[in-house]
Amino acid sequence: MTTAPGPVVLRVRAAHDLIARADRPEIWIDLRPRDEVETEARTLDARLAAGEHLPLAGRLLAVKGNIDVAGLPTTAGCPAYAYMPDHDAPAVARLRAAGAIVLGTTNLDQFATGLTGTRSPVHGAVRGAVDPAxxxxxxxxxxxxxVALGMADLALGTDTAGSGRVPAAFNGIVGLKPTPGLVSTEGVVPACASLDCVSVFARTLLEAEQALGHLITAPAVAAPARAPGPWRIAVPDPAALGELDPGWDEAYRAAAARLEAAGALLRTVDPAPFLDAATLLYDGAFVAERYAAVGEFIEALGTDVPDLDPTVAGIIRRARDIPAHRLFTDRARLAGLRSRALASLGDADALLLPTAPGHPTLAAVAADPLGANARLGRFTNSTNVFGMAAVAVPGGTVSGLPFGVMLIGRAHTDERLARIAALLTPATCIAVAGAHLTGQPLNSQLLSHGAHFVRTTTTAPRYRLHALPTNPPKPGLERVTRGGRVEVEIWELPASGLGGLVAALPQPMVIGKVELADGTLVPGFLCEPAALGDGSRDITAYGGWRAYLAAKS
Structure with missing residues (x-):
């Protein structure tokens, strides 16, 4: 008798199928062999079946190509630089220990130098998830x-000047940039070693927070004390932010208004110290640290080498001749700007900013690579030189494209920023048809994630409901070509709660799109096809799970 594949194996297979269908080879530098990943998935399924607690079991992980993954070369986007690490970087090892499975290493701006995603001469520019132009x-x-395309559930990036936040904003996902030093950068090819942070990408805030919780290696440091009362958010007048893309001013104001509607107190702040410090990262002496990281390698490789991005090589080579006295001058200037910036925040819990001032096309960046990059870092460049924490979250859409905002706070306010960011994430409706219904055994899972009941309705006539031989008893909803209408409840929950709900789903439930009687599509609980075999019973004729239970009793 052939054993049905477990949920982790099924997730791995679905991801590999999606990678093949998407035809986006520029996303990846190296993918692990599929059979190797499936073998690891089968082992995880067996460990779960034996009762082992693995909080990230089945979460598929993508790792930026400048972070060590055992068995795969670390290239930093430059094949000539590649080396084979003996072991995982601590950040990778910690997520694996919690049950995550590494799919492979991902493309990047070479040597993590850039905010565009286009500086990868061998692997090609990575196109946007929503608009490939x-x-x-x-x-x-x-x-x-x-992560944005659903190939991976979690991903590791690095963030020196905004590299863990700008891509989150452009692709409609969450990017957590922790307090510097909170997560180990061992096993990471340095960009600016004194500023580098390992960052986390996820589709929901809760998933990103969960991953960050496993990554933290620094001793616990208490968050700065705050006065009691509602959240206090520093918000610059958009006129002080400089030129934004059309519609981005309005989107930023709308995000601020959502925080205010949620009970936050908004306070006007002068962003000048943050914007002035942002220019120091590339225009000042701090860029010399990039030469210290890989300058000798680039010099030895020579010029006109296909593996080297000319823009990246030019930035790093020019940093060689920056005089030492300029570094001390810039450090003194930075200290003054930091004092002004923190004083301007006062007792505010966070500073709300657009993550970037605009979203350029590939053609626009190709025409002006340095100018476009400098503009993209206007709001993100200052965070690490000030030693602050940040989280980037979706803030809506403008002309059909993702718009993102960012919350920046003092060091060690990471958890505080996430709580505020949760106020910005839109609610999600979800359809439930069985054990999560009101009064049923698993309804408490919805309630624990902040869900509230919206209405009762039915599906479109394209579903079948099966009673499954599980404990507690529950049904499986299956979409078919011709079927019946099945009663469902619609619940609304914070988007940040959706990830936690998915993580707690019992086998063989999965999340998919459910078509309702009025033709709308909402996320809902469906059943893995493999579970609809021996022992299950078609109960569609009853019209719903509650009617079936009533008839049975």
Whole structure:
């Protein structure tokens, strides 16, 4: 008798099928062999079946190509630089220990130098997830797009100047940039070693937070004390932010209004110290640290080498001749700007900013690579030089493209920023048909994630309902070509709660799109086809799970 594949194996197979169908080879540098990944998935399924607690079991992980993954070369986007690591970077090892499975390493702006996602001469520019004519954002481009397209559930990036936030904004996902030093950067090819952070991408805030919780290696440091009362959010007048893309001013104001509607107090702040500090990262002496990281390698490789991106090589080579006295001058200037910036925040819990000032096309970046990159870092460049934490979340859409906002806070306010960011994430409706219905055994899972009941309705006549031999008893909803209408409840929950609900789903439930009687599509609980075999019973004729239970009793 052939054993049906477990949920982790099924997730791995679905991801590989999606990767093949998507035909986006520029996302990946190296994918692990499929049979190797499936073998690891079968082992995880067996461990779960034996009762082992693996909080990230089945989550598929993409890793930026400048972070070590055992068995895969670390290239930093430059094949000539490649080396084979003996072991995983601690950040990768910690997620694997919690049950995550590495799919492969992802493309990036070479040597993590850039915010565009286009500076990869061998692997190609990573196109945006929503509009392939636009950039994906960098330097953690492949990691962000892999998550946005559903190939991976989680991804690791790095963030020195905004590389873990700009790609999140452009692809409609969450990017967590922790307090510097909170997550180990061992096993990471440095960009600016004193500023680098390992960052996390996920489709929901809760999933990103969960992953970050496993990554933290620094000793616990208490968050700065805050005065009691509602969240206090510093919000610059959009006129002080400089030129934004059309519609982005309105989208930014709308995000601020959502925070205010949720009970936050908005306070006007002068963003000048943050914007002035942002220019120091590339225009000042701090860029010399990039030469310290890989300058000798680039010099030895020579010029006109296909593996080297000319823009990246030019930035790093020019940094060689920056005099030492300029670094001390810039450090003194930075200290003054940081004091002004923190004083301007006062007792505010966070600063709300657009993540980027606009979303350029690939053609626009090709025409002006340095100018486009400098504009993209206007709001993100200052965060790490000020030693602050940040989280980037979706803030809506403008002309059909994702618009993102960012919350920046003092060091070690990571959890506080996530709580505020949760107020910005839109609610999600979900359809339930069985054990999650009101009064049923698993309804508490919905309630624990902040869900509230909206209405009762039915599906379109394209579904069949099966009673499954599970404990507790529950049904499986299956979409078919011709079927019946099945009663469902619609619940609304914060988008940040959806990830936690998915993580808690019992086998063989999965999340898919459910078509309702009025033709709308909402996420809903469906059943893995493999579970609809021996022992299940078609109960569609009853019209719903509650009617079936009533008849049975």
């Amino acid at each position: 636009r950039i994906s954002g960098g330097s953690s481009s492949g990691s962000a797009v892999a």
